[in-house]
Amino acid sequence: MKICEEILRKGNLNAALLELYKCKSLHRQALELLHKLVDESRSSQSEITQRFKPEDIVEYLKVTFFLKTLCSFS
Known part of the structure; x- marks a missing residue:
């Protein structure tokens, strides 16, 4: 995870970094x-x-709230 984060930061791939955080439920970092x-x-x-x-x-x-709500009802 840390290696991916570092590569994305160095490459200014901010949208990809946001997606990584979202997929890993790292919402504070996102x-x-x-x-x-x-x-x-x-x-x-x-x-x-x-x-x-x-x-x-x-x-x-x-989107985050929607996904949390959806998961709580499944």
């Missing part, structure tokens, strides 16, 4: 990364290749 990416997206000096918006955090929370 939300912290999303928060950081939203802040960096607002900066004109940012080196990230994909822009992130506050709505991405809301969408992540909606």
